[in-house]
Amino acid sequence: MKFFKTLGTKPWLHDGDVGAVAVDYSGPHIDAASRIALRFILVVVSVIFFLFIITFLARSQYPDFEALSGAPWQPFTDPSRLWINTALLALASAAMQLGVSGARQGKLNMTVTGISSAVCFTVLFIVAQLDLWMHLQSMGFYINSNPANSYFYMLTAIHGLHIMGGLIVLTNVVFRVWYDNSPESLGAPLQLCTTYWHFLLGVWLVLFALLTSRPETINALAAMCGF
Amino acid sequence: MQNVAIADQTVELHDPQTFITKYVWSQDHKVIAIQYSLTAIFVGLVALVLSGLMRLQLGFPDTFDFITPSSYLQFVTMHGMIMVVYLLTALLLGGFGNYMIPLMIGARDMVFPFMNMLSFWVYLLSVIVLMASFFVPGGPTGAGWTLYPPQAILEGTPGSDWGIILMLVSLAIFIVAFTMGGLNYVTTVIQARTHGMTMMRMPLTIWGIFTATILGLLAFPALLVSAIMMLFDKILGTSFFMPALVSLGENLDYSGGSPVLFQHLFWFFGHPEVYIVALPAFGMVSDVLATHARKNIFGYRMMVWAIVGIGGLSFVVWAHHMYVSGMHPAFGFFFATTTLIIAVPTAIKVYNWVLTLYRGNIQLTVPMLFAIGFIFTFTHGGLTGLFLGNVTIDLPLSDTYFVVAHFHMVMGVSPVMVLFAAVYHWYPLFTGRMFNEKLGKAHFWLTFLGAYAVYLPMHYIGLLGVPRRYFAMGTTDFIPESAFTLNASITVSALIVGLSQLIFLYNLFWSLRYGKPAGHNPWGATSLEWQTPDVPPHHGNWGKELPVVYRWAYDYGVPGVEQDFIPQNHPVTDAEHTAGEPEGSKA
Amino acid sequence: MNLVISLVLLVVGSLLFHWLSPWQLTPLASNWGAIDTTIDITLVITGVVFVAVNLFMAYAIFRYRFNSARKSHYEPENKKLEVWLTAITAVGVIGMLAPGLVVWADFVDPPDDAHEVEIVGAQWQWHYRLPGDDGVLGEVDARYIGPDNPFGMSPNDDAGLDDVLITSNELHLPIDKPVKALLRSKDVLHDFAVPQFRVKMDLVPGTVTYVWFTPTRTGKFDILCMELCGIAHYTMRGYVVVDTDEDFDDWLGQQQTWQDIQSEGPGDLVAGKAAYGVCSACHGQQGEGNFALNAPALAGLPAWYTSRELNYYKAGIRGAHEKDTYGKQMAPMANTLVDDAAVRDVAAYLESLPTVNLESTIAGDASKGASHYVTCGACHGAQAQGRYALQAPRLAGQSDWYLKRQLKSFRLGIRGAHKQDAYGHQMVLMARSLQNEQSIDDLLAYVNTL
Incomplete structure (x- = not known):
């Protein structure tokens, strides 16, 4: 609502709230700016996945769509493998959080432990996802044999790419701090990376829920969206 | 010049030392802006030549041996895609956005200069990938700029092997570049405004660019998603958009996909894209008009609301491009209504531009000529949009030359008129020199009158029912012979307009060397970019101290003050206070 | 001043262009007169706005041209005026939209007796x-x-x-x-x-x-x-x-x-061979064609193509143009095949004959021809093998002098101009993208290599 109030001001008047000197100036502080930028990144990525999901729901209403769960021969009727992968990503997220608290409290050991185990768990998650692809292939669930399969491969691939992008940024942050020998400046950027990790965990949970849904659930969701 | 010392820096500015860091790997927003602009102008010229070739074929069919039905479609596609995405989006946001945002809001640079630099180089990569498609076997894609599946990836379309893949990959790369740039623009506007620069004191240029960037950040993902899914269909054989079909006699392995789903995604991007181009143009033209009419922009608040409102509405009108696409016809009611609602804020903008001229003190400089030319062409193009947006009238007119004429008027000629106005207006700032006025005026008259001679008659060819994207019309029962003569005359006008752009390019480079030195603020403008200590502004823009802003960007002709303009960084004086507020503003 | 005059002239000129233009909607031939009415309503409303906005702008530019002794009027906004303008615009928009939606409601709902x-x-x-x-x-x-x-x-x-x-x-x-x-x-x-x-x-x-x-x-x-x-x-x-x-x-x-x-059964090869006797005088015993008699090779041509063309000859769709010298010879010959069955038999027989190797008679630059062939290949196939689904006959192995004559005939509308010759009409449009003899020779030189 503040935005609407701002839009209502009359900038040509020199009296009242809009004084001669700034009211909302906070300076181009890099951490604050990075937080805003991250928020926009999260919005953009959310839009991407949102649109994928919308197309998924639309596509699911065509007769050739066979959900990956719900029947005994479907791979995710028993989603235990996915739970393992989820656990890996959750551990990575938690480790990132540990790293942040370490950096905040100035405990270098804790930070290093947090970041390195986060990287390990994240890489393990990607490997586990790749292994899952192999497993599906060996069971005959190829990418082009059904749109549900196509979506599974595509969405996990896009999600994985975002994780790898995160790893690149994280590496960059860590090396810059190491290079400058300024561990105290790690807190803020690491916090941003952690937020990104949590966000991707959230995205993964949504994808997980969607991709392992039974046909009835998918149809109900699609009906809610008007397809 | 009122400046106060502010400890504003948490990021140090490293002044570049070598030629490479200064002009190639530069992190200075002004250099990046010029890099963006030159690249965009280069691809734009390629697209201009393509349009010339298309016009030759349309005006004089059965004459040119080197234009074949396949290459014609390739020209159409590349012309459209380059002009909309790689020229207009890149030039307006990457070029003008980059240059203007920090200067107009009183910042030293973008908040993430490195990412800004990266944005340009990734954009350049996308352009190179796009241009590469001219040299691969089969040539660039000829699927039309909308790239509708199934035909975009099937054999009966030119460039369906490599061309379409390169196009989609190039678009994906472009979107990455745009996102990096866009994050910078919005963050800078939100976070790096100087003392006193409240949101409502920003010039409309910044409002236009800011809103357009947000639209871009939200809309380009839809293009990315559709590009990825189409790449999967093409390369991996999935069936997202591909139904069971028989292509050129062969039963293909696709089944069940929905071509209309692609169209929804494409236009969910495609319609906001229109405003991604239009809103910065709206903003810039407002500033040019106010400066050269020596009058405050009329109804500033309404103008801001209109920009924000148009931006918001642009996400709920996309299917007006799809009235005859075979989607559920009931959608027509909703989308026709939203589309015509958007006409209201747009009309208000036109009224306010004209009312800015009314009771002004109008200097008919070259930028002003182009700005007024814009009002004329935009009014015309906007009004024909009311035909096409109204679902019933779209039935006879969609996919005819009426559509081509409409969107070229509103999205081609109009933004380009603003771009010329903006280049002439800010040329003294970019280079420190004035352009040659005689050449500028010649350029205006040829472009303005020529463009109208191209597009006004084209509407009538569309009324006749001549379809777009036809290599040749051949013989029909309903098209009179005179329509072919009209087409030839359109081609002649188009070639004249195309060639007259050489005057502009010549002027651009001639004045760089021989133009009169411009000095500070040659137009007597109020906004902040003209108040820099150096012209053109140096790295860091503001010398030692950032400017402080005391007023909005439109204090022209303020009562009680001798000078007819007061720059934004001049404190409020007693004289103007006692002069009292004008009537109406208290309401 | 020039600008004011030209703005006024452009407005007047646009109106005159509209009224005098011979290029308007084609005469209606269906029940959708309501669409035309909607267009007329929109034309009037938008026309008034177009004229009003631009003439007012021209007036403002003229009346408030630069005068260094004067200052502009300082008026940040005028709420009353803006509200009025918004309201009037809204009324205009409703005036255009309402009839549009009414007609659309009709359009989405086909009558039951359709x-x-x-x-x-x-x-x-x-x-x-x-x-x-x-x-x-x-x-x-x-x-x-x-x-x-x-x-x-x-x-x-x-x-x-x-x-x-x-x-x-x-x-x-x-x-x-x-x-x-x-x-x-x-x-x-x-x-x-x-x-x-x-x-x-x-x-x-x-x-x-x-x-x-x-x-x-x-x-x-x-x-x-x-x-x-x-x-x-x-x-x-x-x-x-x-x-x-x-x-x-x-x-x-x-x-x-x-x-x-x-x-419909398949054609009868024996009957076809018998019926072909007449044809062989020109086209040769093995359907190998005869350059001197201007008779193209027929051996191995797909039956669907031969029968389609024979039927066109019989119906006067092909070979009826006054300048089509050889087509006019062929038309009476085709009429000797009395019924559809006879046509099918001959066509089936010709398809069964082995393709013959023909000498090329045309010299051209095959590499230049290849770029022209990109377009042709869309229908006739990359190897010029022909495609039934597109009704495009095989070109590879056909007499090049014959193809050249056909391309020229298509270009001049001697072949393919008849309204029922759907595929011939496509060829008329396509052949026109070849502008000169050299291009045709290059193209055929390339086809000869396939």
């Missing part, structure tokens, strides 16, 4: 299907589409047996009867558009769309594809012929049903 016709689009042809006596269109599916079943008729649905299948590009409709056209595409997006009917709709593969109209005027109207569908998009033409009821029934009686088509 009779159904299916319009099938494929690259780059129009075909049609009428429901036959039972009034029901049989089931179809893309899976069933093949050389013997171009419509993809389901073998499991008997309702399809009496469907009338029309593989010509000409559709007949009775006057004053509402039609609900069901639109189906076999491959990519197309768009069924008849300018005189005003309405149009895309054909989307994988689904069936519809459009409805009532023809109100007899005559022959062009069908144009209005959604880009590939290289030969601009040649995808057809005709709607609006008939009186009697004419329509006559026409319908001459069409074949799916059952008729299925019951």
Whole structure:
């Protein structure tokens, strides 16, 4: 609502709230700016996945769509493998959080432990996802044999790419701090990376829920969206 | 010049030392802006030549041996895609956005200069990938700029092997570049405004660019998603958009996909894209008009609301491009209504531009000529949009030359008129020199009158029912012979307009060397970019101290003050206070 | 001053152009007069705004031209004026939108008594299907589409047996009867558009769309594809012929049903050989052709092509143009084949003959020809092998002098100009992209290498 109030001001008047000197100036502080930028990144990525999901729901209403769960021969009727992968990503997220608290409290050991185990768990998650692809292939669930399969491969691939992008940024942050020998400046950027990790965990949970849904659930969701 | 010392820096500015860091790997927003602009102008010229070739074929069919039905479609596609995405989006946001945002809001640079630099180089990569498609076997894609599946990836379309893949990959790369740039623009506007620069004191240029960037950040993902899914269909054989079909006699392995789903995604991007181009143009033209009419922009608040409102509405009108696409016809009611609602804020903008001229003190400089030319062409193009947006009238007119004429008027000629106005207006700032006025005026008259001679008659060819994207019309029962003569005359006008752009390019480079030195603020403008200590502004823009802003960007002709303009960084004086507020503003 | 004058002149000029222009909507031939009315309403409203805004602007530019002794009027906003302008605009918008929505409500709701016709689009042809006596269109599916079943008729649905299948590009409709056209595409997006009917709709593969109209005027109207569908998009033409009821029934009686088509046996080779005796005088014992007699090679030509062309000769669709010297020789010869069966027999016999190797008679630059051939290959195939689905004959192995003469004839409209020669018409448009003799020679030199 503040935005609407701002839009209502009359900038040509020199009296009242809009004084001669700034009211909302906070300076181009890099951490604050990075937080805003991250928020926009999260919005953009959310839009991407949102649109994928919308197309998924639309596509699911065509007769050739066979959900990956719900029947005994479907791979995710028993989603235990996915739970393992989820656990890996959750551990990575938690480790990132540990790293942040370490950096905040100035405990270098804790930070290093947090970041390195986060990287390990994240890489393990990607490997586990790749292994899952192999497993599906060996069971005959190829990418082009059904749109549900196509979506599974595509969405996990896009999600994985975002994780790898995160790893690149994280590496960059860590090396810059190491290079400058300024561990105290790690807190803020690491916090941003952690937020990104949590966000991707959230995205993964949504994808997980969607991709392992039974046909009835998918149809109900699609009906809610008007397809 | 009122400046106060502010400890504003948490990021140090490293002044570049070598030629490479200064002009190639530069992190200075002004250099990046010029890099963006030159690249965009280069691809734009390629697209201009393509349009010339298309016009030759349309005006004089059965004459040119080197234009074949396949290459014609390739020209159409590349012309459209380059002009909309790689020229207009890149030039307006990457070029003008980059240059203007920090200067107009009183910042030293973008908040993430490195990412800004990266944005340009990734954009350049996308352009190179796009241009590469001219040299691969089969040539660039000829699927039309909308790239509708199934035909975009099937054999009966030119460039369906490599061309379409390169196009989609190039678009994906472009979107990455745009996102990096866009994050910078919005963050800078939100976070790096100087003392006193409240949101409502920003010039409309910044409002236009800011809103357009947000639209871009939200809309380009839809293009990315559709590009990825189409790449999967093409390369991996999935069936997202591909139904069971028989292509050129062969039963293909696709089944069940929905071509209309692609169209929804494409236009969910495609319609906001229109405003991604239009809103910065709206903003810039407002500033040019106010400066050269020596009058405050009329109804500033309404103008801001209109920009924000148009931006918001642009996400709920996309299917007006799809009235005859075979989607559920009931959608027509909703989308026709939203589309015509958007006409209201747009009309208000036109009224306010004209009312800015009314009771002004109008200097008919070259930028002003182009700005007024814009009002004329935009009014015309906007009004024909009311035909096409109204679902019933779209039935006879969609996919005819009426559509081509409409969107070229509103999205081609109009933004380009603003771009010329903006280049002439800010040329003294970019280079420190004035352009040659005689050449500028010649350029205006040829472009303005020529463009109208191209597009006004084209509407009538569309009324006749001549379809777009036809290599040749051949013989029909309903098209009179005179329509072919009209087409030839359109081609002649188009070639004249195309060639007259050489005057502009010549002027651009001639004045760089021989133009009169411009000095500070040659137009007597109020906004902040003209108040820099150096012209053109140096790295860091503001010398030692950032400017402080005391007023909005439109204090022209303020009562009680001798000078007819007061720059934004001049404190409020007693004289103007006692002069009292004008009537109406208290309401 | 120049600017003021030219703005006024542009406004006046635009109005004059509009009133004097001979280029307007084509005369209406359907029930959709309401669409034209909506256009007129919109034209008036937008025209008034166009004139008012621009003349006011011209006045303002003239009246408030620069004067260094004067200052502009300081007025940040004028709420009352802006509210008024908004309100007036809103009224104008409603004035345009309301009639539009009313007509659209009519458009989305076909009348119950509308009779159904299916319009099938494929690259780059129009075909049609009428429901036959039972009034029901049989089931179809893309899976069933093949050389013997171009419509993809389901073998499991008997309702399809009496469907009338029309593989010509000409559709007949009775006057004053509402039609609900069901639109189906076999491959990519197309768009069924008849300018005189005003309405149009895309054909989307994988689904069936519809459009409805009532023809109100007899005559022959062009069908144009209005959604880009590939290289030969601009040649995808057809005709709607609006008939009186009697004419329509006559026409319908001459069409074949799916059952008729299925019951046609293959051609009889023995009978075909006998009938070919007459032809062999010119075309040679083995169908190898004869340059001196201007008779092209026929051996190995696909039967569908030979029979199509023979039927065209017989019906005066080919070989009737006054400048078509050799075609005029051929037409009476084709008439010696008395019925459809005889045509099929000869065609089947010719297909059974082994292709002969012919010497090339044309010198050209094959590498230049290759770039021209890109367009041709879309239909005739990358190896010039011909494609049944596109009704494009094999070019490889055909006498190059014959191909050259045909290309020239197409260019000049000596062949292919007849309205019922759908594929010939496509070739007329295509051949015109070859501008000179050299290009034709280059092209054929390339075809000779295939």
